[in-house]
Amino acid sequence: MKKTREEKILTFLFILPSVVLIAVFVYGFIGWTGWVSLTNWKDVVPDFTFVGFRNYTDLFQNLRFQISFKNILVFTVLFLVASIAVGLLLAILLDRKVRFENVFRSIYLFPMAISFIVTGVVWRWMLNPGTAITGSLGINMLLDEIGLGFLKSGWYTDPNVGIKAVVIPAVWQMSGYVMAMYLAGIRSIPQELSEAAQVDGASNWQVYRYIILPLLQPITLGAVIILTHISLKIFDLVVAMTGAGVGFSCDVPALFMYDTTFRGNFFAQGAAIATILLIFVAMLIIPYLRHGLKGGS
């Protein structure tokens, strides 16, 4: 159906406000942040002297930034792998037509409805290891009770664990969401395919391995994108749960950005961190969007 001239104009007018607003409030501010990151702004009063990439070179020599950058990479990989593994497992189990499926599904999904702040505070208490004097607390006490005392750890208070302890609540919160995605994916696969395979003598394992999993690939890709961008931007959970941690073992770039910008007044350096985070998220999202657009056309 061909659009008339009026229709074209009308369509254009309809999308114009959102285009303008997004251009200003999203892309405009991204550009502004990029520009600020190239200036000498390090006081509450702006100083727009151009300094090139000095803020970036300073940043990569900054010990705290190096640590927080390494932390976010570790966090992202662990969070991604664990969330997807747990989510997929839950989805497969629920797909076995268990009784009270609705109840279980809701239980697994519930954590997602909670703010990261709440999760952070509660897990801070639960993962507090306690001291020799107070005895084990929280999760450690539980491990003691059920005879798994050897699994006890200092969690986030131990600089060698640090950010890895923050992965636990993050997975707890997001794996239900991944489960929901996978469950929808599994349900949308035509039953005939697995039935046909079963007629051919395939075991349950083979059905999942060779039929269901390959067909879930697009879901996995979507989950990876969503989880990674949540992970790279993670801030609230870390603030509420651990802060920067012992020797910055729980620090993430977003937290460092907040600290250096609003506490130290190093606005240009903060903008540089924001830009680096943006570049990393973009490296992930842009190929995905291009892939999606191509697929759509």
Add this chain to the structure above:
Amino acid sequence: MKCFKVLSLVLSVLLVLALGSVAFSQEKGKIEIFSWWTAGGEAEGLQALFDIYSSLYPDVEIINATVAGGAGTNAKAVLKTRMLGGDPPDTFQVHAGKELIDTWVKTGFMEPLTDLFHSEGWVEVMPEGILDIVSYEGDYWSVPVNIHRANVLWYNKQIFADNGFAAPQTFDEFFEIADKLQEQGIIPFVLGTKDGWEAAHIFETVLIAKLGAEGYNGLWTGETKWSDPGVTEALETFKKMVTYLNPDHAAFTWDEAYEYIIDGQGAMSIMGDWVAGYFFSKEYTDFGWAPVPETAGVFDALSDSFGLPKGSKNRDNVINFLKVLGSKEGQEAFNLKKGSIPARTDINKDLFDDYQKSVMEDWEKDVIVPSVMHGAAAAEGWVTEFKDVIALFVARPDVEVTQRALVQVAERAGVAQ
């Protein structure tokens, strides 16, 4: 979908505008007071000030704009956004000293209060040490409501009495006591480091101990080099102190960690005297105090103050509030709750408890040095980097690397080394 999005956006913009205009129309008769006083004694102190203000000006509605957490870190972030965005609160809490002067006064965000200081007679009743740090280029810029001492060693009196310990005068004695406590299974040295500044607070007092008042002051002006052997010694001492900490220090903010002292599981700690207010609010009175070892005779001071930002929407109300802040009644009521001492020296000392009386005596006779971690001694950028270096030192106690980092941080702050 897009259309729906635009519609909802337009609606939400309209809603915000409507709310804004409502706020605008009721503007008369309001005052917004911005602070980070949300916990225990400090919140009660603030309330005591509000009560006085309300009894004098019953028609003015007080908006208590507080932002919790991190010794004001979070509040300061919100404050900066609002100030830069042209929406200053009517009056706000700020540490007297460099934080006030470098961040807000030099940059032209504040109105001078010199006339008020003279008409209210504050110039006569407040000591020079405190007037100095709220002044810049001959004007006064904020009203100090209290004085805190940062270099205080707190201890559980019961534990000390049981063992026949006296408060340690030197770090040698400190470590001796700590060893004995550790043998008994008591945490010798209690601290919470979740917010990231607590370790730097303690290190600051160790610097004073090892460099003396003059040497410490010189660190912030360039007269003392950060490569000084005194700094090395302070780092070595601090390194040893860290080994006596409760291992779960990262799980707590300072006040949460102090439960160990209240419960008798922990013995000593170093913190500013807001601890006294916290203990009062927990109805715990069995605590002892002494200057941090080797800092007797030095008063590491910080002061909370309130100023008048340009563009304050309720200027007259603010002036009245500042008058209450600086008044005898105001200072007494506030500090009785908060555990600090009034900035005025003409108050009725009998109202205060033993701890505060002893601080008032020291305040009059000790050498006063400005606290760095609490905004008095150095600009905020320097303080931030300084506390990061020390926070890292707690986990990676490498004295040489840390000292080099401290030198670099000072250079970046514009103090030649």
